Amino acid sequence: MKRFSIHAEQKGECSEIICGTNALSALSELPARDTLVFTDENVFRLYRDALARYFPQCPVHAMPAGEQNKTQETLFALLGAMADAGMRRNGRIVCLGGGVVGDVGGLASALYMRGIECVQIPTTLLAQVDSSVGGKTAIDFYGVKNLVGAFKQPERVIADPVFFKTLPAREIRCGLGEIVKHGALCGELFDKLRENKNRLTDLTFLAEIVSENIAFKARVVEKDAREAGLRKCLNLGHTTGHALELFDGTLSHGEYVLVGILYEAELARRYTECDEAYLAQLKEIALCALGGMPDLPPAEDAARFALLDKKNTQAGTVTVTAPTARGEYALLEIPFGEYAAALAQIREELC
Numbered sequence: 001m002k003r004f005s006i007h008a009e010q011k012g013e014c015s016e017i018i019c020g021t022n023a024l025s026a027l028s029e030l031p032a033r034d035t036l037v038f039t040d041e042n043v044f045r046l047y048r049d050a051l052a053r054y055f056p057q058c059p060v061h062a063m064p065a066g067e068q069n070k071t072q073e074t075l076f077a078l079l080g081a082m083a084d085a086g087m088r089r090n091g092r093i094v095c096l097g098g099g100v101v102g103d104v105g106g107l108a109s110a111l112y113m114r115g116i117e118c119v120q121i122p123t124t125l126l127a128q129v130d131s132s133v134g135g136k137t138a139i140d141f142y143g144v145k146n147l148v149g150a151f152k153q154p155e156r157v158i159a160d161p162v163f164f165k166t167l168p169a170r171e172i173r174c175g176l177g178e179i180v181k182h183g184a185l186c187g188e189l190f191d192k193l194r195e196n197k198n199r200l201t202d203l204t205f206l207a208e209i210v211s212e213n214i215a216f217k218a219r220v221v222e223k224d225a226r227e228a229g230l231r232k233c234l235n236l237g238h239t240t241g242h243a244l245e246l247f248d249g250t251l252s253h254g255e256y257v258l259v260g261i262l263y264e265a266e267l268a269r270r271y272t273e274c275d276e277a278y279l280a281q282l283k284e285i286a287l288c289a290l291g292g293m294p295d296l297p298p299a300e301d302a303a304r305f306a307l308l309d310k311k312n313t314q315a316g317t318v319t320v321t322a323p324t325a326r327g328e329y330a331l332l333e334i335p336f337g338e339y340a341a342a343l344a345q346i347r348e349e350l351c
């Protein structure tokens, strides 16, 4: 079990991170407070007994599972449950679940009485290595993902790999998208993934590398909690991955991120003086994580969805964080026509 803190520069917020085998034992150290547990119906079904053991007497509110429920209705139902439970400003919400529970519960913790304590207990691989850390909270609104949200660091994140045992294979792959993204940005993590490329889905290996992923993300968040600059690097693989996801929607988010990394490594070859041998290794890791090349949708048709990316900085151009060498990346501003033509060519090469 490892412990460290994230001190986000802005607002002086601090999160304590406890991760690794048996991290859940740290729950016994939480100061006594009125606590409401927020989860989703799947996680509640799987972990009802553990919940009763760790949070006896605490009210539990379970949302219907899934991204389609990351809505204002779910948020306000949760805020209503908090009010019904008579929670006060010194109360605490515990978010036990994947990234959807964490994002909605985190936002409720920012809003209720203008901010109460939040403890994140992420139960998916994606939530452990990415979404529970860093203080981004949100709901989807008006058909736009994460349109309404707030930055609020959770007071604690308790990430225990015990939850991976019940995760479907698809959810493991989903988390691998973010892990390979971190590997493309962090040299030490890249080496570890390269050395273990044939056991990327092995639960023992994943339990080992969660803490390094969190530590890497923590370093980025400490320097740029509100995504003014550096934190944009965490968009690697996502511009193209999101565009394909919006157009096609048959793979998981993480699988699209992995495919996005393949495309954006090729963009780096076209637009930067990159390390070709490194990019070949990165692509091999992404392919291992994917378990082979999936059917790719027509990229020139999907490209237009990249124009909707909120990280674009100029009209008519697409902003891409492209991997260039071990632990290095470049921010590219590519005119839309060139981007779409390049994606079409790259698709031919990848298939």
Ligand code: NAD
Pocket (backbone or CB within 6 Å): 040, 041, 042, 043, 046, 065, 066, 067, 070, 097, 098, 099, 100, 101, 103, 123, 124, 125, 126, 127, 130, 131, 132, 133, 134, 135, 136, 137, 146, 163, 164, 166, 167, 168, 171, 174
């Ligand atoms: P999710 O929360 O929908 O969970 C995926 C599925 O796994 C759900 O059906 C859930 O009920 C189930 N599940 C959760 N834990 C389980 C377990 N231990 N065993 C079996 N099933 C389990 O999805 P996710 O992939 O965890 O998160 C995706 C969300 O995270 C998206 O909404 C995305 O926008 C958000 N996100 C946020 C950030 C951030 O920085 N805040 C970063 C990345 C992603």
Ligand code: GLY
Pocket (backbone or CB within 6 Å): 130, 131, 134, 136, 231, 234, 235
């Ligand atoms: N998942 C990207 C970020 O937290 O900034």
